[in-house]
Amino acid sequence: MHGFTDYTLAKRAIIESLRRGGVGRLDVCDAHPELIRAARNIGDPIARPCPVCGHDSLRLVRYVYGDQLKELSGRPVYPKGWDTELAERVDEFRCFSVEVCLECEWNHLAACYLMGKRYAEKPPSLRSTGRRRRLG
Numbered sequence: 001m002h003g004f005t006d007y008t009l010a011k012r013a014i015i016e017s018l019r020r021g022g023v024g025r026l027d028v029c030d031a032h033p034e035l036i037r038a039a040r041n042i043g044d045p046i047a048r049p050c051p052v053c054g055h056d057s058l059r060l061v062r063y064v065y066g067d068q069l070k071e072l073s074g075r076p077v078y079p080k081g082w083d084t085e086l087a088e089r090v091d092e093f094r095c096f097s098v099e100v101c102l103e104c105e106w107n108h109l110a111a112c113y114l115m116g117k118r119y120a121e122k123p124p125s126l127r128s129t130g131r132r133r134r135l136g
């Protein structure tokens with residue numbers, strides 16, 4: 001995946017800070033009603049408990065952003081596969097995945113990456129035919 005940024009470390013730091021009392025629960029459990037709604041209706045269940053409340057109520061919602069998306073920028077990815085469809089039409093856009101807890105409203109940016117035509121896999125015929133160099 002291109003331009004992939006994983007925010008797992010940032011998340012751990014926040015959870016750690018929450019446990020130590022550095023930040024309050026209200027500071028991190030502040031999901032926007034719109035985000036909660038999206039998570040409830042179209043979010044993908046995440047198979048692990050919420051790091052804050054421990055409930056099995058985590059959902060992953062993905063959003064697309066980009067100038068080339070025009071009025072579609074900022075929309076959550078729905079239905080499934082819509083982002084892939086967009087990637088076939090649009091040159092470049094950014095995808096943000098956000099984890100949200102329906103129970104305590106914890107929310108955190110999980111990852112962000114680039115999608116679009118320019119990042120599409122090239123057909124095999126266009127790939128370099130040079131021999132692969134052996135490493136080691």
Ligand SMILES: [Zn+2]
Nearest residue numbers: 050053101104
């Ligand atoms: Zn929770």
